Amino acid sequence: ARAIHDVFRPIVEARYEGWHARGQAPHRDILQSLIEAKHPETGESFTCNQVMEQVSTIFLAGHETSASTMTWALYMLAECRHIQDRVRAEIAAVAGDAPLTAPMLKEMGQLRNIFRETLRLYPPVSFLPREVTCPMDMRDKHLETGSMLVVAPWLTQRNKDNWACPHAFDPDRFDDPANADMVKQAWFPFGRGPRVCVGAGFAQQEVMTVIAAVVRRFALSVPPGFKPEPISRLTIRPRTGMPLLFGAVGD
Ligand code: HEM
Numbered sequence: 001a002r003a004i005h006d007v008f009r010p011i012v013e014a015r016y017e018g019w020h021a022r023g024q025a026p027h028r029d030i031l032q033s034l035i036e037a038k039h040p041e042t043g044e045s046f047t048c049n050q051v052m053e054q055v056s057t058i059f060l061a062g063h064e065t066s067a068s069t070m071t072w073a074l075y076m077l078a079e080c081r082h083i084q085d086r087v088r089a090e091i092a093a094v095a096g097d098a099p100l101t102a103p104m105l106k107e108m109g110q111l112r113n114i115f116r117e118t119l120r121l122y123p124p125v126s127f128l129p130r131e132v133t134c135p136m137d138m139r140d141k142h143l144e145t146g147s148m149l150v151v152a153p154w155l156t157q158r159n160k161d162n163w164a165c166p167h168a169f170d171p172d173r174f175d176d177p178a179n180a181d182m183v184k185q186a187w188f189p190f191g192r193g194p195r196v197c198v199g200a201g202f203a204q205q206e207v208m209t210v211i212a213a214v215v216r217r218f219a220l221s222v223p224p225g226f227k228p229e230p231i232s233r234l235t236i237r238p239r240t241g242m243p244l245l246f247g248a249v250g251d
Helices: 002-024 029-036 048-079 083-097 102-106 109-121 171-175 179-186 200-217
Strands: 126-130 136-138 141-143 148-151 216-223 231-233 235-238 245-249
Touching: 002 148, 029 048, 048 083, 048 200, 048 216, 048 235, 083 109, 083 200, 083 216, 102 148, 102 200, 109 171, 109 200, 126 200, 171 179, 200 216
Parallel strands: none
Antiparallel strands: 126 148, 136 141, 216 245, 231 235
């Protein structure tokens, strides 16, 4: 935490001072909205330290999760050349050679399904701990107040009772009306309820943009014989990294 704070402190302090002392707002970004935020009841602003804490949380929650998703999505596309070629065609049809914009991403349904299917197979947050708040029975178990429950997207999203061919990478399943219920009940890489990820929309745009930018320029393949081993280290990562080959499109 100290190392992270040391990186952010000079940036946050300069921006905080700039706004509160001189009304300066050099960027319209998440940091600026935190600096300007006011408590809905008391009207108070965050202190500089509180902004630091918020920035650190967003950094921690937001960068490795998205990086993990990009890593596994590029791997799946490298494994499945037909899906890679199809999505490259979609990106070309929507965007041509122009820089990518948010409205363009909205028209890239296949790319969005690749994002969702990657999160189904490789949810970066593979399990979520929860505390039981009142005594209850669940299945054949009695749960006492204060017990810990683990909800695991990794298991639920790969369970054959929920998804057909659960270990297969099949982005089109998200377009199948027969799966509509399971998308609601058995797909929750961003959690659920009051603590659901606040960055889900941001993550979707960020990951889709990066994948589109890579795939439109490079043909990806997996080095012969390489099979990544997923391990849970804060997020789901490939144990020995993810070496992928970047070739010219059309080769
Ligand atoms: C694909 C990428 C992402 C995944 C899979 C993901 C997943 C999650 C999950 C599962 C939770 C809930 C944890 C729990 O219930 O215990 C969560 C919370 C959170 N996420 Fe994300 N996240 C992603 C990207 C982001 C991004 C990009 C940001 C910020 C820009 C972000 C900010 C947060 C914050 C601040 C929380 C805590 C919310 C709260 O407790 O009120 N996340 N995320």
